[in-house]
Amino acid sequence: MAGIVGYGSYVPRYRITVEEIAKQWGKDAVSIKNGLLVNEKTVPGMDEDTITISVQAAKYAVQRAGIDPKEIGAVYIGSESHPYAVKPSGTILIDALGIGPDVHVSDFEFACKAGTEAMYVAYSHVKAGNMDYAMGIGADTSQGAPGDALEFTASAGGSAFIMGKEHVVAEIEHTYSYTSDTADFWRREGRMYPKHGGRFTGEPAYFRHVVSAGQGMMEQAGMKAEDFSYAVFHMPNGKFPLRAGKRLGFTKKQIEPGWIVPWIGNTYSGASPTGLSATLDVAKPGDRILVVSFGSGAGSDAFVFRVTDEIEKIRNLAPGFKSMMDDHKIYLTYGEYAKFRGKIQLND
């Protein structure tokens, strides 16, 4: 059965706390932290972007898979912050890893869902027998407008998954998608920051799609919440995934290993894929994991994974996510953050 044969994640070292952002805009940090259940977020270094994050995550995935990069037949990067408007991020990644040039490459975009789209298409190629290996990546260096609620969560990071049929560490048993025209969050061409519908992003957007996709997935698979060891739901903040999980019958204990948003923020296209990566770091053979992404606009992809014995062989071949999340952090002031994120207009 087709599934994940290698996975890897990367988040930058830089962080900014909710307190530091709140101080800048005269807001109450305690109420924001309680409302969002987020303490701090990652910030990309001045030399980091979706491409460099994807490359590092992909290198770790190749390390774990133990395959020759030349065997990878397709590479898809899902992001809403591709550094170029025209020129694919994937072209730089394949040359950095030594994949191809006989490889199919494309960049995907679907707000925060682009990463699971990339994974879905990579998996479909392998399942169909088009190629032995395909890689799907979700990564972002998302921007929230200064002073906007999104500024407290919009962060940077990503994960890469190599799909294959041999030595599979997490089989994909079922997939399901749920999509509609729902304008909860968008960014028009040429605009630096996205706009969103405030409270409209909740019930009609995130919860409708995530809960429907979760229900649809479990009905299709003939499973219930208690059949899963773990579940990962898209994490725009800390509260939403816990609430969506509760509605679907999941406990906090099932969600906790992949609930990384309080310490890294919302990595957008990287969010649910990185939650999966953190969960694979602790999962045992036989565990089932439900993953439901969400992308504004809007849609959700759901996957049922079954972890195999192979996980124990590859888990320690690349850095685990927890150490990346917890160790050697560099905290920024708001001024440094504004400089890092290009929010200050410099003279030519």
Place this chain on the structure above:
Amino acid sequence: MIVPRYTREIPQRYRLEAGKCKKCGYLAFPPRVVCPECGNRRFVTVRLKPAGTILTYTVIHVAEDNFAAETPFAVGVVETDDGARLTAQIVDCKPEEIEIGKRVNLILRRIRKEGHAGILQYGYKAVLQR
């Protein structure tokens, strides 16, 4: 126009591709046509190990315009574990954390942007092993 030169250098800047002399084993980075040790002209392409040791470094406080926003930043000479030497920025740390002899990994980062409309240029940089 930087594009042709940038494209030519991709194997070295992205993948650390070096030339290994087929006769004496000398490691040339970037690759050379003639081996400076034995005069042989036949090389095999190898990828350098992306880890090494800081041989020396300096801290830049006054940089040219493309790097002005990054000051102060460190640039060092790194000897890779297979013996090649290269110059790279040392990032993701305070300059005072850097010491000669410390171990680094070589990773891909954006080196610079060609103005507001030109290409983005990527290449290797060093980060301290933690």
